[in-house]
Amino acid sequence: MAEKTEITLDYLNECRTDKILPMLEDLREHKRVLDDYVGGGHDAPRVYELRVGNHKLLPNAALLDAHLTSSVEKIRDELKALITELEGMDSRLQQADIYFRDVEEDAALTASQLAYIIDPANASALGGRSGNPPGDSSEA
Numbered sequence: 001m002a003e004k005t006e007i008t009l010d011y012l013n014e015c016r017t018d019k020i021l022p023m024l025e026d027l028r029e030h031k032r033v034l035d036d037y038v039g040g041g042h043d044a045p046r047v048y049e050l051r052v053g054n055h056k057l058l059p060n061a062a063l064l065d066a067h068l069t070s071s072v073e074k075i076r077d078e079l080k081a082l083i084t085e086l087e088g089m090d091s092r093l094q095q096a097d098i099y100f101r102d103v104e105e106d107a108a109l110t111a112s113q114l115a116y117i118i119d120p121a122n123a124s125a126l127g128g129r130s131g132n133p134p135g136d137s138s139e140a
Contacts, residue, residue, distance in 0.1 A: 007114050009100040016093045024086045027079055034076040038069055092117045 052068065053061030096117050116123040 007111075009097065012093055012096055012100070012117075016090060020086055020090050020093065024083065024090065027083050027086065031076055031079040031083065034072055034079065038073045038076060089118060092120070 052064045055062040055065070096113075112123065
């Protein structure tokens with residue numbers, strides 16, 4: 001018989017406040033810094049230039065400049081994706097908190113319910129049933 005892993009409300013709250021939220025704020029700050037170099041969007045101005053030389057005197061400087069700008073944009077886009085993922089996780093942790101408060105005081109989540117909170121789309125690969133919210137034991 002398989003062992004059941006239980007996650008308590010205190011653990012989820014601690015994870016959210018001590019890990020998820022600080023990481024989310026750090027990632028947002030890093031993205032804000034990169035936005036200053038490549039612009040926060042189509043209409044957002046650049047605060048700093050990634051100039052590596054006079055493009056008229058050194059044509060390769062323009063190529064390097066374009067490459068650096070492209071690389072910074074890719075890093076910024078990855079940060080944006082991480083921020084979106086962590087915001088979703090934060091939202092699901094808040095929902096789990098509501099779920100916990102609706103059940104008895106000593107309730108705990110199973111590993112499959114935790115997998116759903118972390119990544120609902122891939123919960124089945126983590127041992128849960130994809131698409132089933134915490135507490136829903138119906139077959140998908």
